[in-house]
Amino acid sequence: MNFNGPLETSALRQVEICDSKLTDQLRLNAIERSRMMDSPNEEVFDRLAFLAAKFLQVPLTIVSIVGDKKQFFKAAHGLPSPYDVSREIPIEDSICRYTLQNEPIIADDATKHELLKHHPTIGPWGIGAFIAIPMLTHDGQVLGAFCAVDTKAKPWTEDDILMLKELTASVMREIHLREKISELEDESQLRDKFVAAISHDLRNPLNVAKMGAQLLSDMDGDEEERADISRVICENVDRADKMIQDLLTASRLKAGDKMPLEVTFGDLSALLHSTVESLQKGHRRAFHFESEKTIDGHWDFDRVRRVVENFSGNAVKYGDESKPIRISVEDHPESARISVHNYGPSIPSDEIDNLFNLFKRAQSARDSKHLGWGVGLTVARSLAEEMGGRIEVESTEEKGTIFSLHLPKVKPSLH
Known part of the structure; x- marks a missing residue:
């Protein structure tokens, strides 16, 4: 952005922060999930823009989605030509982009505001007073802003600010409701x-x-x-x-139900040894088991076995058939780490979190010849968490894929 004059230090810092947010992938993903960008006019949003204009007594109000390349006008009241048709401006002309740090812009007189006074659109748009409230998602991403513009300088009252915040909240409730409906579908x-x-x-x-x-x-x-x-x-x-x-x-x-843990004191290595023997017979694949020593602790043996069997089943289905599957366990002072390693197609890093969502599968799994439900890893993660543990996934073309289960040795809190 080329401003028409030098910015004060605080305004310059605001610009730097917001510019970094502009291309943040998590924020762009949130915009995509909202399905608001480039969507048609809708009465529910247009009505909120109309109400804002009437209550604040201003000629122009806009519900804007701020992308990385443009600002899209999802709804507006009083939008001049040709923007009422194009419904967008280049991101370089956007003022709403400077709400991306989740701070409102409130300017009684835009020509005197430390950030706006040198902004190149203030003059051409005839902006006197300006207010913009960030549109924040539940997970902290700013989609854009609900803006109100007057052609003359005017003091914004507390009621003005409160009303626009409430109308912005109404916009976000509608967006969140639509996202939830889409998720259910x-x-x-x-x-x-x-x-x-x-x-x-x-x-x-x-x-x-x-x-x-x-x-x-x-x-x-x-x-x-x-x-x-x-x-x-x-x-x-x-x-x-x-x-x-x-x-x-x-x-x-x-x-949302939880089953009680069945925790006993015993040797984790012995459990894994018997599990590997069973896997070897059941899958008729080469399994190599590596254990340093006896690892005593308090374990729910059935849950541990089910998680390891799940990891191993995936390794059999999606791993390189010509190479063995390696199962190992490491002893740490207060915990143990069980790992199942296989070679084969890697899992892209942006798909790893999705693996643990119910009914979801990685793209490589969907492209394979193997049918699947997208249930096993959801179950595995829940079992791990019930035992006070966690699951980690590492996957590269060179090193293969490793699913690891970290478990505390102490007896977890019973549910």
Whole structure:
């Protein structure tokens, strides 16, 4: 921005802060989620602009979305031509961009305001008095501002400022409501896909188990063959049981219910050793287990096993089949860290947080041949948090993908 004169130190600092916010990706993501940028005129917002103009007795009010390249007029009252048609100005001409530090701009006389007096749009727009209230989201991102403009200098009263703040809050309530409705619609679509996926995934192991049981009933003799079929039946019933467990746990999480911990004192390494043996048999893949020593502590063994099985199941599905999956445990003074490492396609850093949202999957997983529900990692994170622990993910093309479970050795607070 090229101002028409030198700025005072405080105004210059405000400009620097707001300029840095202008291209902040979290803020731009919030604008995208709001779906306000470049959207059509809507009566609900136009009416708020009209009410602001009437109450403040000003000729111009604007509800603006401040992007990184332009300021978009979502709603306005009294907007002059040609802006009433284009509904935007270049970001270089924007005054509302200087609310991005979440501070209002209140100028009784714009020609004397430390920031506005040298702004190049003050003269061409005929701005005398100016007020702008930031439009703040629940997570602290400023989408833009609700502005009021008078062609003459005038003192803004406390009631003027309060009214515009209340109308700005009304704008944000409408935006938040729409976002929530959109989330619910997306969740409904994801739930439909989830039902289709679980129906397919459950049908496979149950069909295999059913066929095996029919074969057993028709067979005579060969004990070794009967044992192999029995093993296949058990493996597939176990698969179906795990799916049902995850489904029930996800349903419990959605309802906000918490199950009591079943914590006992014991050796974490011994649990992981038996878990790896079971995984080796069930997946018929090479697993390498690395443990420094006996690691005693208070653990919920069933929850730990389920988290490790979840990590390992993903490593089997999405990892490089030619390379072993490595499971390790590290001992720390007050905690332990369990890691499951595999080589294969990496997970982009901007998708990692999304992995733990219910019914959500990484793009690489969606592009793969493997069906999935987007439930397992949601369950895993909840189980970890219930044990007082946390999950970390590291993923690069060179080093592969590592899912880590950090657990305290002390007995967590019971729910």
